Amino acid sequence: MDIATFLHMLHEDVGPTKQTAKKHLIHFTSETDYLACKDELLRMKTALTGLSGVQPLDIIHAFSCTLCPDTKLKDFSSKTRIELDTKISLNRVTGRKPAPKRARILSSTRTRTIPWGVDQIGAPEIWSKSVGQNIRVGVIDTGIDFKHPDLRNSISRGINLLNRRLLPNDDNGHGTHIAGTIAATGRYSGIVGVAPRAIIHPVKAFDQNGSAYVSDIIAGIDWCVQNDLDIINMSFGMKTYNPTLEQAVMNAYYQGKVIVASSGNDGKKKTVDYPARFPQVVSVGATTRLGKIAPFSNRGSQIDIYAPGERVYSAWLGGKYNELSGTSMATAHVSGVIALMLSLKPMSPLQIKNALRRCSFSLSKRVNARWQPGNLNARRAIRAARQE
Incomplete structure (x- = not known):
């Protein structure tokens, strides 16, 4: 998995504020990929401000963030799965x-x-x-x-x-x-x-x-x-x-x-x-x-x-x-x-x-x-x- 490219695409997607954007979960099928991506995310946050809104969830090996419905990340890799977040009361x-x-x-x-x-x-x-x-x-x-x-x-x-x-x-x-x-x-x-x-x-x-x-x-x-x-x-x-x-x-x-x-x-x-x-x-x-x-x-x-x-x-x-x-x-x-x-x-x-x-x-x-x-x-x- 090309982590650097993935995070740059994520930065471009979550950076702009769009009315159609909704909260999503990005699941990683591999714990190794998740941990590697998390480490790189923490390192790149200062340079790519759009990543500041991405929250790692260690317990399920996923990221929580706001994405547009037509995000290109859905087709980026078979090692990730994107799910629309839902509300609870x-x-x-x-x-x-x-x-x-x-x-x-x-x-x-x-x-x-x-x-x-x-x-x-x-x-x-x-x-x-x-x-x-x-x-x-x-x-x-x-x-x-x-x-x-x-x-x-x-x-x-x-x-x-x-x-x-x-x-x-x-x-x-x-x-x-x-x-x-x-x-x-x-x-x-x-x-x-x-x-x-x-x-x-x-x-x-x-x-x-x-x-x-x-x-x-x-x-x-x-x-x-x-x-x-x-x-x-x-x-x-x-x-x-x-x-x-x-x-x-x-x-x-x-x-x-x-x-x-x-x-x-x-x-x-x-x-x-x-x-x-x-x-x-x-x-x-x-x-x-x-x-x-x-x-x-x-x-x-x-x-x-x-x-x-x-x-x-x-x-x-x-x-x-x-x-x-x-x-x-x-x-x-x-x-x-x-x-x-x-x-x-x-x-x-x-x-x-x-x-x-x-x-x-x-x-x-x-x-x-x-x-x-x-x-x-x-x-x-x-x-x-x-x-x-």
């Missing part, structure tokens, strides 16, 4: 306007608030044994409110994939809400998350409207793997299968990363969204305060575990709090419990999934010979982790 959630501070205190210790979901899964019962100490959770979402008092002590390095020169500040609220459920500290006031000593690494892949490209999600997964995070929380979904996303998920899984994703909020009885549908992912459905499957939650045998997802109280922008409903919120509870499990002992993604499935509380009183997904419980999850 946060799972639609229901909610109200941001609630005032401490608006709904469902369970409290002194001046701290333990939201009902954290309480229902029994997390406070095992904080004497595990608080998720030093477990690193990548939250691929809309970013985080760095100034929120309940999150200041939970945040470490993150990345803004929409503008790498900026911090991953949240301009939507969804990412902050997810982070609060996982690891809010609430040392003196405010809320406490499931794993209050876990460390959140915010990965901003979604814009203000809750929209992202699949390439941004893959870049987020890649960043989490490169930085050796333990858990990747993905509270979003898409209806259609995407082989490139599956490749990224599989590669992260085989490198020992536990991936947790929401099943979707369409109320479907026999199917779930991607990436939750991939077998390498812990797929999460939502329950109500009464411990029943939420009407909006996708459900069925493809779910691994159910967790609280109705009117979940958590952190919001501007140091505020908000109630949201959705499988996104349920997913955050599961990521928090996994942090509690991993803090006690190292476990593989498969061991985590098996333990969660085995330890859940049944949702049905009827005796059924076939396994069915049940409700999350932190105490039983910790016990199952010790048995793995």
Whole structure:
């Protein structure tokens, strides 16, 4: 493969700003060619400014960039394959306007608030044994409110994939809400998350409207793997299968990363969204305060575990709090419990999934010979982790 010629053609194609240009993925069939091209790309970026917008994705041996539909690169080499990038959205959630501070205190210790979901899964019962100490959770979402008092002590390095020169500040609220459920500290006031000593690494892949490209999600997964995070929380979904996303998920899984994703909020009885549908992912459905499957939650045998997802109280922008409903919120509870499990002992993604499935509380009183997904419980999850 003539790498220099390829990169010069790429520079000419991505350099001009054209209205018809769209985001694409350039896949390399050979890892050797990809690595050689990546090295040359990094060397040539200063001279060929058009290449500055080309982003290497090590986890799938591909480049992400903006190309014109009639790009000549499509016919350049049999060693590359060009794919049009697609969009993905946060799972639609229901909610109200941001609630005032401490608006709904469902369970409290002194001046701290333990939201009902954290309480229902029994997390406070095992904080004497595990608080998720030093477990690193990548939250691929809309970013985080760095100034929120309940999150200041939970945040470490993150990345803004929409503008790498900026911090991953949240301009939507969804990412902050997810982070609060996982690891809010609430040392003196405010809320406490499931794993209050876990460390959140915010990965901003979604814009203000809750929209992202699949390439941004893959870049987020890649960043989490490169930085050796333990858990990747993905509270979003898409209806259609995407082989490139599956490749990224599989590669992260085989490198020992536990991936947790929401099943979707369409109320479907026999199917779930991607990436939750991939077998390498812990797929999460939502329950109500009464411990029943939420009407909006996708459900069925493809779910691994159910967790609280109705009117979940958590952190919001501007140091505020908000109630949201959705499988996104349920997913955050599961990521928090996994942090509690991993803090006690190292476990593989498969061991985590098996333990969660085995330890859940049944949702049905009827005796059924076939396994069915049940409700999350932190105490039983910790016990199952010790048995793995």
